Amino acid sequence: MLNLQWFDFVGFVGVLLVLGAYAGQQMRKISGDGVMFPLINMLGAAGILVPIWYAEQMNWSVLFIETAWVAISAYGIWQAMSQRFAKPKA
Template identity: 35%
Template sequence: MSPVDVAGLVGVALILVAYAGAALGKVDPERPLSLCCNLIGACLILWSLLAGDFNLSATVMEGAWALVALAGLLRWALRRKAEG
């Protein structure tokens, strides 16, 4: 297994842990921990797709996943700044 494959699998694990935590009510999906897990996970999967076996639909999905997580982090930061 190549380092790129390992990175992709770590990305999958991060996203699944964040999703399971949110689905089970253990993690707030709007908090930075969950959003960072999703962003980092999606980026690792994207790296594995771009450096290894390319798949257009999976690449689009992970790109969108990363952008949504990034937008959530920006929204969280802006809200925190407005409260501060």
């Protein structure tokens, strides 16, 4: 029997967010250049990290990839916002 805790559900939601963002980008519903794609990815990766902190044994590979995913997504958000608010060149 599965003994799921609240943090397991947060992790599942994170997985669904990452998969949804990827599917949306592949179906051309979400632009990879905008803010939405990296924002959804960052929230999803952060959600996946939650159950890692509560695990009895640390899964270092998941910790590493999801932390990297959050950092890369934050960079993507910064890039998209920088382009959005950049002053037009004369």
